[in-house]
Amino acid sequence: MLTVPVRRVGEGERRSVERLLDLDPYAAAPVAERVAAHGLSWWRGEGRVLGYGSRRNLESICWLGGNLTPVLATPPAVAAYAEQLSGEPRICSSIVGHADAVLGLWERLAARWGPARDVRPNQPLLATGAAPQPAADPDVRRVRVDEIDQLFPAAVAMYTEEVGVSPLAEDGGxxxxxxxTELVRAGRAYARFVDGQVVFKAELAVVTRRTAQIQGVWVDPQWRGRGIATGAMAAVVRDALAHVAPTVSLYVNDFNLPARRVYQRCGFRPVGTLATILF
Known part of the structure; x- marks a missing residue:
């Protein structure tokens, strides 16, 4: 039995938490955004942050909410988090983060939390801080609030295709x-419209002072193979770098070779490998 050096981290350790998040600006971006927005006080957050290490030497943290995300988790930290969490029912819909930590957690938690709906063990994490070389598609722009009804079916199609379940299933969407709607109102949703229909979309799903993380990239199936994705992504990246954050990042499934080629053409380079366990 391990002696578990895992504890709930509170607002008094926020500086230590932010120091760790700065050391991992791309993989930990979703956690950094939540900490910046809500702090670490339990009554303000959407989840809780577990810490590994002493108060004088916080070595790693683990976000537990809708997702479970380990940050800078060494093998001893992974083992300690797993022992702590194995006594709790699963509340997260996914485990996502650096592949070694995520797969280590899943190896220890699968017997209690399984089965997983999908295991994605190799998701290249990519980033860029330079404007893309390809020309930006001038028709890709930020979505207006009055266009949410046009955007929403495309967002549902993307989610269903990527995650494997419909976002309409739980509460009718x-x-x-x-x-x-939140992303559109925040100016973080981009699309290209043709005759009132969305043929390309992407969002800045996570924004921190270090990076804007693109998610939800989707091309209408009828428009795939026409070469619109590179220019569309170039437009999103250029706008994000000019107005939102000093870098742009994303992660992609290793088997999605067409998307990986688009991202490479837009200047993205590998900065790590993620894994995701979906429930």
Missing amino acids: RSYRRRV
Whole structure:
């Protein structure tokens, strides 16, 4: 039995937490965004942050909410988090983070939390701080609030294709539509419209002072193979670098070779490898 050096981290350790998040600006971006928005006080956050190490030497943290995300988790930290979490029911819908930590957690938690709906063990994490060489598609722009009804079906199609389940299943899509609306209102949703229909879309799903993380990239199936994705992504990256954050990042499934080629053409370079366990 391990002696578990894992504890709930509170606002008094926020500086130590932010120091760790700065050491891992791309993989830990979703956690950094939540900490910046809500702090570490339990009554303000959407989840809780577990810490590994002493108060004088916080070595790693683990976000537990809708997702479970280990940050800078060494093998001893992974083992300690797993022992702590194995006594709790699963509340997260996914485990996502650096591949070695995520797969180590899953190896220890699968018997209690399984089965997983999908295991994606190799997701290249990419980033760029330079404007793309390809020309930006001038028709790709930020989505207006009055265009949410046009964007939403494309967002549902993307989610269903990428995640494998429909976001309409749980509550008729109300929570997912709220999320889409939040992104549009924040100026973080981009699209190209043709005759009122969305043929390309992407969002800055996570924004920190270090990076803007693109998610939800989607091309209408009828427009795939026409070469629109590179220019569209170039437009999103250019706008994000000019107005949002000093770098742009994303992660992609290793088997999605067409998307990986687009990202490479737009100047993205590998900065790590993620893994995701989906429930």
